[in-house]
Amino acid sequence: MLADFVWKAHHSMIIDNVSDFTHAYLHRKFKPFTDAKLTRLETIGDQVQVAYDTKVGRGRISGLLIDREAVNTNSMELCYEYPYQWSNTDDKIKSYCFVLPIDAQTTRAFFLFYFKGFKVPLLPLALPRWAMDPILKIARHTLVRPLLQEDGDAVEAEQDGYNAFWSAPIAELNPAVHAFQDLTIRKWEEFLASEGGGEQRVRLPVQQAE
Ligand SMILES: [Fe+2]
Numbered sequence: 001m002l003a004d005f006v007w008k009a010h011h012s013m014i015i016d017n018v019s020d021f022t023h024a025y026l027h028r029k030f031k032p033f034t035d036a037k038l039t040r041l042e043t044i045g046d047q048v049q050v051a052y053d054t055k056v057g058r059g060r061i062s063g064l065l066i067d068r069e070a071v072n073t074n075s076m077e078l079c080y081e082y083p084y085q086w087s088n089t090d091d092k093i094k095s096y097c098f099v100l101p102i103d104a105q106t107t108r109a110f111f112l113f114y115f116k117g118f119k120v121p122l123l124p125l126a127l128p129r130w131a132m133d134p135i136l137k138i139a140r141h142t143l144v145r146p147l148l149q150e151d152g153d154a155v156e157a158e159q160d161g162y163n164a165f166w167s168a169p170i171a172e173l174n175p176a177v178h179a180f181q182d183l184t185i186r187k188w189e190e191f192l193a194s195e196g197g198g199e200q201r202v203r204l205p206v207q208q209a210e
Helices: 011-018 129-164 176-193
Strands: 002-009 033-044 047-056 075-081 084-089 091-105 105-114
Touching: 002 091, 002 129, 011 084, 011 091, 011 105, 011 129, 033 176, 047 176, 075 176, 105 129, 129 176
Parallel strands: none
Antiparallel strands: 002 105, 033 047, 047 075, 075 084, 084 091, 091 105
């Protein structure tokens, strides 16, 4: 399943958002993840690897379709594998997020989702393959796009906040987000270094919340 959006936000804000599970409240209606606890955070080369213990897909609609007997929905692995992001729930549910910067504050974001299978709602039966496509089509409009648009609204508000208070300290509590930002900045600096010579660019100091 593919969903794409154009959001008025810097591409790094979208990358930061999709692997940051501290915003369950934003998604309180759809509950894609709840009670998240960061269990792993490691930067290896151009990857920031993250894992959370969390309850995956406990919303009203997703809870009906996801077979919790067959899929371990108690944890999720995520990775910012520059320049894109992916997630994996028990090798049964996978997602990818790709960002296409349009300008400094506009980004087209592409989300790809893979589901190994669904179950028949209220019954312990696997949904047949032929029934997956129409269900995915309905889920795309009733669940996935509205859920992702919540992230879109959040990153656009974050961009507005940055524009108004860009010199204020960053109020970011999730250490994973700092690791994502470090990787993005490092790749940008590597790019500038590869350009060589030219005008000298100076990195602005970053203030972080205590
Ligand atoms: Fe989100």
